[in-house]
Amino acid sequence: MNKKTFLTLSATALAATLTLAGCAADSGSGGHMPGMDHSTSAGSPSGSATAAATLHNAADTMFAQMMIPHHAQAVEMSDMVLEKQDIPAPVRDLATRIKAAQGPEIDTMTAWLKSWNESTTAHSGHGMEGMMGEAEMAQLEAAQGTEAAKLFLNQMITHHEGAVTMAKAETADGVNPDAVNLSKVIVTAQEAEIVEMRNLLGTL
Secondary structure, three states: OHHHHHHHHHHHHHHHHHHHHHHHHHHOOOOOOOOOOOOOOOOOOOOOOHHHHHOOOHHHHHHHHHHHHHHHHHHHHHHHHHOOOOOOHHHHHHHHHHHHHHHHHHHHHHHHHHHOOOOOOOOOOOOOOOOOOHHHHHHHHHOOHHHHHHHHHHHHHHHHHHHHHHHHHHHHHOOOHHHHHHHHHHHHHHHHHHHHHHHHHOOO
16 A cells, blocks of 8 residues: 555656656747747747736737827838839838838737737727828828928828827836837837938938
């Protein structure tokens, strides 16, 4: 009886040791899952820390829900300019960089909302700072050459200022580490681009 009990306990201890070793190996892998690499300059949610990745509050949810369409409009405005003729090279370069940065960030924020079991669309009634109205988008669509470049820069300055305001609110009130980190990246990048755009306007 004692021998049997000893063998049972030994088997249990061995199983526990193997389980712990497996967990250690998993945690050392970085936690990345195939098809879940949403890497941006802001980083991505860590699969090895599920609790941290899913931790969020109302500020995090609102930040992602509002910044997605805000970024989408910036990408749309950039596409408009890139399709036009006679746009100065520095303005084309800026539009290309805005599109390249904000497109992947949309994917990242959409993935967060899904992982949080939150809607990927903004709730009605929430205003989004710096968004262009239909008339302003139509004006940009119709403009050509230097006029279009100036209009794009002026509109994008306002657009960026709105994004910075929204991002600073997330930095102050959010709890999800990845969302707060992205908000800081947005503030740094877009404040620098605002300075760049004001300087470009002085050359046109």
